[in-house]
Amino acid sequence: MSLIKMENVTKIYHTGEISVTALQNINLEIDKGSFISFIGPSGSGKTTLLNLIGCLDKPTEGDIIVNDVKINLLDRKNGAKFRGDSLGFVFQNFNLVPVLTVYENVEYPLLMVKNVPVSERRTRVLDLLEKVNMLDQKNKYPNQISGGQKQRVAVARALVTNPSVVLADEPTANLDHKTALKVIDIMRQMKKELGTTFIFSTHDPKIVGNAEIVYTLEDGKIVNNKKGGE
Amino acid sequence: MKNIIKIAIRNLFRYTRRTLLTTTLISIGVILVIVFAGLGGSFKSAMIGIITDSMLADVQVHKSGYVETIDNIPLNIFLTENEMEVLQPKLDNNAKIEAYSPRIKFGAMISDYNQTSNIRLSGVYPEKEQATCPTLTDRFSGVSDPINFVKPGEIIIPDILVKGLNVEIGNDVVIVGTNRHGSVNGLSLKIVGVSEGVMGPQGKEGFIHIEDALNLLRMDETEISEVAIRLNRGEDVKIAYTELNQALSGEKSEDGSRIYEVHPWNKLTHFGSIANIVDLLIMMVRVILISIVLISVMNIMMMSVFERTSEIGTIAAIGTSPRKILSLFLAEGFFLGFISTLAGVIIGVGLLLFMQWQPVQFTFGPMENLVLIPDIPIKEVLATSGIVVLVSLFASWQPARKASKLEPVDALGHV
């Protein structure tokens, strides 16, 4: 049984008179513990696809099943709960909460979303900060650390609730090449250690090389998939 | 909850300058209300104290029709001896009444043998007057015995006449009065004291003993123009007035009209309406404060929601429930109001305490050197704090709701 299943998914955006078909009849299955990347030119539908899997948006047609839940049927409240329970997010702009320290940012989902008791929270936060190598910076605020460091904190925040899937839309777009590789490396390592499924989108062909499975999108359709390294 | 408060307060002080500006604005409003209520309230109670303790007392009883023509000082609308005999037991047996003083009021001429002037006079029983208006004698200078401040053959004149007539304590003056039948009579009296003028209808009166008044007006029986009544508790004036009015309403004359009329002090002086104006002004300052809070909190919260849209998108995306997002922004508005109120209350009460320590002196009409010692209006402080905090919550409601209803996809795309 696959972790994520998309059946005949179509997404059409309507803006006034014009309607844009961002995704067209997508069928896709993703197994647990995969490390997957979507590539494709600008406007090909990568963000749209990730938003649908991330339960941030609803498909116009078709079903999306994640963790045995048909997520296109969830309402706002249950959608938020599902995201908090099963998903982790890493954003292009890092999106750390500026008024919280590194430690507090990673703690946030446990505290404000999941209500985990204090001792367990502490172990998990410190453990993940150690894994992404940010333990020594834990009392700094986001504006006191570099972009690469912010993205590593974001990875820790995405993983702290032990989600089944981490979704990352262009996580390296705002990082230089070396830092980008480092962040992707950390994600791979986390996948290996924790068995979490990672799905990310990118423009950068050099980074794509690290993915196990690469889907190429064009005009809202999957045109090709290949195993990494081939 | 603790975390929501922590995040809300940190967000509040993220834009320090903006928050400080708003806080200052609201604090100034709170300070204004508190100081205004403190000063206005104590001004009111000081004035009411002077009026009720040295002039009008709390309630007055007259013959029906007297107050209507009070400006003419009517001589023919008096309570007769019989009517006084009916009234007195009712006053004596009323537990709310501490003391009462029958007075004969009339206008007369006063002359120092060189010049002549007009004078309004009150003929009183000094010990009853003293019991009814205990601070009256504080206004007198030159009086040796405050209990028996004026004896037959003596007069206390208002200070304006001291200058006008060029007389002083110890001098003899002649009082010439006309009674209700038009008969003129004169009486030579010795000045034993000078009364400081106060605002109000009876603020520039002279005092003589009631026996002299009876002689001067050639009255065969002791008729009374007004009975001033002091209550045990000044706050009871409304109830006491209503009860007394009720008790006297049954006393009818032969033609079926009422014999007695009863008035509370505030119906006998214009200060009643000045007191209302003070209340109205305090009310207006309060309304202005509420508008300030409403507009500034709403403004700052709408700006916050707009500026932090992508942040809201982030926390929503990672699973924060709409309800928590709502609480986060409500808490922010709440604390904006709370901190401002706290600052305002501390400064406002501080200012009032300072004024208690260094009282303000002021002049009101003929009354000079009045000292204004403000009370701390505790009720006002609590009410104002409550209102500001509630209005802040109310003003944050719409922006907070907007934040909680943002779709994460749209919000995330917002830069």
Ligand SMILES: Nc1ncnc2c1ncn2[C@@H]1O[C@H](COP(=O)(O)OP(=O)(O)OP(=O)(O)O)[C@@H](O)[C@H]1O
């Ligand atoms: N909210 C929207 N309203 C209308 N059209 C949209 C919206 N979001 C995306 N689109 C359209 O859908 C198509 C797919 O957009 P999407 O953002 O998924 O592409 P993308 O592959 O992520 O591109 P990029 O590499 O530039 O991020 C585009 O044609 C885009 O214009």
Ligand SMILES: [Mg+2]
């Ligand atoms: Mg995109």
